[in-house]
Amino acid sequence: MLNNSHYIDKLRSSGLRPTKQRIKICEILFNTEKTFHFTINDLVKKISKATNDKISLATVYNTVHAFKKKGYLKEIPINSDQSYFDTNTSHHHHFYDENQKDLIDIDDSDVEPVKINTRIPGKKIKSVEVLVKVEDINS
Amino acid sequence: MLNNSHYIDKLRSSGLRPTKQRIKICEILFNTEKTFHFTINDLVKKISKATNDKISLATVYNTVHAFKKKGYLKEIPINSDQSYFDTNTSHHHHFYDENQKDLIDIDDSDVEPVKINTRIPGKKIKSVEVLVKVEDINS
DNA sequence: TCAATAGTTTAGAACTATTATAATGTAGAA
């Protein structure tokens, strides 16, 4: 809202035109102290709370994908009917609470480096992601 | 095909009626030396190859979910447009080849035990799954 | 053995997340 020049620069420097929709989405995703997880549906709700100018669903999808491609967002692999995204793009892992259907970050420093003692010929490792599924103690 | 009594017992003992559809799906999923990964679509194709009596799509979904619930199948967390299942229900991990969209088992013995040095109060760990995304070396 | 019943299968409709389309709008360059 206030200081958008940062986002404008960020967008422009990665070859994305700083349109008002993209800037608004930047504000919603990156103007927070803490990183967070969201689905497209979550983001649409946040947008409609934050502004009166609605952004079309297609643009939300386009923007999220563009941001993911540029490395501003990560997609988190969970079996789910919808995709989860993370504004925390640093290397880290996740708890997935199967009762609350809630994702919780695990700091990289809280996971001992994962050693994989096998390789696939002709392939290089792109990422190593740990998903810790948890549930209520009494279940 | 031949010795179905094993599957009949297995189904019955877990409270699932041994219908011919379920027995057929058991044969396809569990009559193999090696475990494998599949999508619902893969399974439907295997069924239509294996038999002339077609099994309706709804039944395939129902059966896979029932088998998953009983622990005969695992669902593998990958971001994908469709769900992947695994007939290997032992503890192990996966490579996901992003170019070929192919899943490859990583033996549990090929991954050093993953130590998580943090916990969520009131929650217990249900599983720890490692997904190693790989891609072609020249990409 | 046979009817009752509770669980199962089925085709097809419905639903939901996501992607494609193609017309309109707009940022940035000339």
Place this chain on the structure above:
DNA sequence: TTCTACATTATAATAGTTCTAAACTATTGA
């Protein structure tokens, strides 16, 4: 300012999955 390539939009299309409700069948117990 004008042009053009890129963006946005509403809407249609697609694809995986779930729902529905009627028909079917394995099991129970009389």
